[in-house]
Amino acid sequence: xxxxxxxxxxxxxxxxxxxxxxxxxxxxxxxxxxxxxxxxxxxxxxxxxxxxxxxxxxxxxxxxxxxxxxxxxxxxxxxxxxxxxxxxxxxxxxxxxxxxxxx
Amino acid sequence: xxxxxxxxxxxxxxxxxxxxxxxxxxxxxxxxxxxxxxxxxxxxxxxxxxxxxxxxxxxxxxxxxxxxxxxxxxxxxxxxxxxxxxxxxxxxxxxxxxxxxxxxxxxxxxxxxxxxxxxxxxxxxxxxxxxxxxx
Numbered sequence: 001x002x003x004x005x006x007x008x009x010x011x012x013x014x015x016x017x018x019x020x021x022x023x024x025x026x027x028x029x030x031x032x033x034x035x036x037x038x039x040x041x042x043x044x045x046x047x048x049x050x051x052x053x054x055x056x057x058x059x060x061x062x063x064x065x066x067x068x069x070x071x072x073x074x075x076x077x078x079x080x081x082x083x084x085x086x087x088x089x090x091x092x093x094x095x096x097x098x099x100x101x102x103x
Numbered sequence: 104x105x106x107x108x109x110x111x112x113x114x115x116x117x118x119x120x121x122x123x124x125x126x127x128x129x130x131x132x133x134x135x136x137x138x139x140x141x142x143x144x145x146x147x148x149x150x151x152x153x154x155x156x157x158x159x160x161x162x163x164x165x166x167x168x169x170x171x172x173x174x175x176x177x178x179x180x181x182x183x184x185x186x187x188x189x190x191x192x193x194x195x196x197x198x199x200x201x202x203x204x205x206x207x208x209x210x211x212x213x214x215x216x217x218x219x220x221x222x223x224x225x226x227x228x229x230x231x232x233x234x235x236x237x238x
Contacts, residue, residue: 008108008109008130010133020136020234021136021162021164021234021235021236023133023136024130024131024132024133024134025109025128025130025133025134025136026136028136029136029137029138029234030136030137030138030139030140030231031134031135031136031137032135032137032169032231032233052177052179054169054171054229054231055171055181056169056181056183057181067184068181068183068184069181069183069184069186076189077188077189078180078186078187078188079180079181080175080178080179080180080188081171081178081179082177082178082179083177087178098169100137100140100231101140101229102171102173102179102229103142103173103179103227103229
């Protein structure tokens with residue numbers, strides 16, 4: 001990228017000198033874009049994308065607690081994604097599929 | 104923040120909304136900023152059962168990250184938690200894989216207890232370093 005774009009600094013910082021990590025927004029960097037946010041039980045869900053997307057999944061346990069991915073000790077496979085589906089071997093999933101792709 | 108900034112709402116929502124969830128971008132809040140997508144591989148050497156891959160990020164602080172790996176053919180798994188992933192080609196065995204960041208590296212560790220392979224095994228990895236810091 002050349003010397004152009006959009007930068008927004010946090011309040012009190014000079015946008016010309018602020019470190020990138022202190023910017024509210026910078027068009028120099030990609031923003032992870034959410035393609036789909038939903039819940040699912042144990043199921044195979046079509047994601048409708050023509051590639052393998054990045055995703056993040058939280059599982060609800062003991063009613064109101066959420067843990068990332070498969071830290072809940074279940075038997076069987078872990079959640080994973082293919083070119084057509086996202087697969088949840090176990091229930092209580094709260095997931096985000098990103099536009100950004102893994103493969 | 105004063106009465107200035109940049110706000111972009113979802114389609115159909117007025118920028119008078121006070122609900123942050125209605126906004127694609129609101130400069131009142133930091134957005135996560137990702138470096139470019141990187142692809143690499145993790146190679147388990149024949150006859151061994153564990154591998155650690157260290158990927159420098161040069162940020163000087165511990166960043167957020169997203170990382171996924173193709174541990175079985177056309178099956179991509181997140182490596183954000185400590186994962187136990189069945190090995191499709193060797194029923195009864197599983198990979199134990201996890202990842203972390205510190206101030207210098209993204210580190211991915213994988214083992215397959217009780218299991219070795221006769222040939223090198225190569226796994227595709229994709230990761231995004233988010234330049235926003237954990238600490």
